[in-house]
Amino acid sequence: MSNWIEGKVVRNKHWTDVLYSLHIEADIDPFIAGQYGRLGLEIDEQIVGRPYSFVNAPHEHTHEFYSITVRHGPLSTKLFSLQESDSVWIDQRANGFFTLNEVPDGRDIWMFATGTGLGPFLSILKSDEVWQRFERVVLVHAVRFAKELTYQETIQKFSERFDGRFQMVPFVSREDTDFALSGRIPAAIENCMLEEKVGFGLDPAYSQTMLCGNPDMLVDTRNALKEKGLEKNLRRSPGHITTESYW
Numbered sequence: 001m002s003n004w005i006e007g008k009v010v011r012n013k014h015w016t017d018v019l020y021s022l023h024i025e026a027d028i029d030p031f032i033a034g035q036y037g038r039l040g041l042e043i044d045e046q047i048v049g050r051p052y053s054f055v056n057a058p059h060e061h062t063h064e065f066y067s068i069t070v071r072h073g074p075l076s077t078k079l080f081s082l083q084e085s086d087s088v089w090i091d092q093r094a095n096g097f098f099t100l101n102e103v104p105d106g107r108d109i110w111m112f113a114t115g116t117g118l119g120p121f122l123s124i125l126k127s128d129e130v131w132q133r134f135e136r137v138v139l140v141h142a143v144r145f146a147k148e149l150t151y152q153e154t155i156q157k158f159s160e161r162f163d164g165r166f167q168m169v170p171f172v173s174r175e176d177t178d179f180a181l182s183g184r185i186p187a188a189i190e191n192c193m194l195e196e197k198v199g200f201g202l203d204p205a206y207s208q209t210m211l212c213g214n215p216d217m218l219v220d221t222r223n224a225l226k227e228k229g230l231e232k233n234l235r236r237s238p239g240h241i242t243t244e245s246y247w
Contacts, residue, residue, distance in 0.1 A: 002038055002049055003092040009082045010062060015150045018069045019116070020080050021055065023062050024088060031058055031094030032101065033123040034244075039065060040089035041078050047089055048075050053119040053212075053244075054094070055151075057126035063090070066119040066150070098212065098244035100129050104233065106208035106240070108200070109134040112185055112221055114142045114213030120244065121212065122151060125158055134208070135165065138198055142171035142185050142217070149180070167198055186220035190227065204229040204240055212244040 007026030014020045028037065031054060040049030055064040069076045082088060098120055103109070109130065111121045118141050124130050130137060139158075143149055149170050158166045170180040171188070181188055181197065188194040195201045202209070202225065209225060211218050222232065222241055231239035 002040070002047075004040060004047060004049075004089040005092050007063070007088050007090040009084055009086045009088055011084060012080075012082050014080070016147055018080075019148060019150060020067060020069070021150075022065045022067070022079060022082065022088070024065070024090060025062055026090045028063070028090060029093050032099045033058055033127040033129070034099035034120045035094040035096040036098075036120070037063065037065070037094050038091035039075075039079065040091075041075060042089070043074055043078070049089065049091070050075050051095070053096075053098075054123045055119045057123055060126070066116050066122075068116050096244070098210070098242065100124060100127075100133065102233070102235070103208050103210065103242050104238045104240070105133060107134065107206040108136045108138065108208070110138045110140065110202065110207060110209045112140045112142075112209065112211045112213070112217070114185075114217045115148070117213035117244070118151065119212075121210070122154060131162060131165070136200070137162070137166045139166070139168045140171065140185060140194070141168065142173065142213070144172070144174040146172050146175060146177050146180065169194065169197055184220070185217060186224040189221065189224040202228050202230065204231070208233075208240055208242070210242045210244075215245055218243050218245060 007024040011023035036051045036053040040047040052065040172180040233239040233242045
């Protein structure tokens with residue numbers, strides 16, 4: 001059961017005509033980077049809610065959620081239209097296990113995201129733990145069009161602060177660019193294009209991976225990683241592949 005409290009919108013940034021980031025002030029319980037909250041609005045005399053991963057780090061006061069409008073969606077289109085000072089319901093407690101305390105140790109960590117699956121990785125990257133535990137961090141973000149490569153200023157700050165330890169690899173699948181890899185993440189793992197781009201390999205002796213995005217990406221990327229010797233990470237059987245469906 002959700003324990004709804006009222007939050008206030010302090011900003012609603014529209015990246016494109018469908019992508020947006022809601023910034024909300026609300027006095028909720030502490031959370032762990034990578035977890036999700038629930039946002040809700042009163043629709044037809046009842047609160048309709050949906051989970052959204054935190055983009056902000058736990059130490060940041062304003063809570064941020066990155067989302068996309070779903071055509072005819074009862075909630076997402078209304079969240080997209082919210083303005084400063086509007087009210088929105090938010091669950092008092094965060095949930096989810098897509099967190100670093102569920103990930104075994106390694107030398108390198110690879111973060112694979114499609115679309116708005118980028119959100120929880122930004123929360124993790126803004127926190128100290130990932131930089132304390134891993135020597136090298138690779139963020140892979142796959143989108144359809146270059147304009148959907150959002151949060152570039154934030155990502156550039158990681159590059160500047162952790163020069164030599166952090167790499168961001170963009171994928172754009174539906175238009176040609178002079179900077180992004182084309183096609184899909186799984187194919188670039190299978191043909192070693194991604195590893196060549198980064199300059200080191202996906203190796204079960206050194207690598208941990210986290211996957212967040214659409215179900216097809218999760219399945220196909222997990223299979224491609226298994227071909228390289230990486231295994232699914234389970235509490236009863238620690239491995240190298242931790243996943244979160246974001247759909």
